[in-house]
Amino acid sequence: MKRLKQRYFIAGTDTDVGKTLVACALLAQARSRGLTTAAVKPVAAGCIETEDGLRNDDADQLLAQCTVPLHYEQVNPIAFLEPIAPHIAAQKLGQRMQVDRLSGFTSGVLMQGANLTLVEGAGGWRVPVNERETLADLAISLSMPVILVVGIRLGCINHALLTVEAITKDGLKLAGWVANCVDPEMAELEANIATLQSRIKAPMIGLVPHLTGIGTPAARVDACQTYLDLDTLVN
Template structure:
């Protein structure tokens, strides 16, 4: 019997907007509520060879947190990140160079949604990241009918990036459960005015505002802090 309550895709307005950090923070917050949660990062580019296996740093972070969830202590890396490419480039180009098919059908073949109360799926790059010449990651999310949380990287230009993404999510008939403002790039000029505009123009609620993290080497304490700033009432 399927006991899964929520399936949520974590999208970003661009690459390097902190999707992994927000996904970690969401997983951590759900764990603190004594709920079972599984984190997936189906596609990752940029990896190193560890004991004969390509491992992506972000995928490993998601795995480490997921292993803290009841019933998932022994899961393998490939269960969290089945498609891993060595160069840190667009996934469809990395797949072509590796001679690997990257498509909706291949994602469906490789990805098994585990039995879990909550499933968080971290995307790759921005919302419309290509899988191949004709399909995007967003097409797969649409086929699966998965709800979306959007991570907005707060910087000059984010209003346009955010609204283009929101409108495409809505155009596909998907539910935007909420969005997170992440100051991953540091301080932003007129940040309050930008936050106010996004709050008024994105119909979904803001789940949290995450300040800039001084260290690039984020620790459990940083994740705990960010988790405490997220409003999970809409999810739990």
């Protein structure tokens, strides 16, 4: 197992569905098995200003789970202060992002050869990079299988099925999906999940209960690990 070099693109049905939580939990589980880990969040919008430059909390959490020695800028090469759509943030600064540049940044981390490398997208599948490219084009350029994090809340069935359809039409493999219960008061929770299981032709690698009430991000990652099936990905 330790010789494997598994790479996955972590996508979400929307923003705030738990992509970082799931990615960190998978990396933490891999670390506990003695596997080497690395991660990239090529674009992050919503940062704080520090003495070392802009820093994004999600990227910091990913970096904390990497056993491969990486600098922050390798994990998150493009960072924007405002928590807005990345292409709009770039436009406001007179910049233009390009997929080939994002792919180059990401490839640098992939070359480190970790047993498990995860590349986390931003928002949903079709988040624009510029006027004609989206983050889906990054996953396509890297030929990466996709892990889809589905935020289980009202509307999740439509969002999940449309995203699965888009991933498939883009020619990528859906390696698995995670049901993350982001709404603690979700009506007919079991029925919604059963509907998704019957319609998504890929393994459900985790059913994560609502964890927001658990203290620190690290504690939530530890809790999330217990609900994910890493064996589906690394065996």
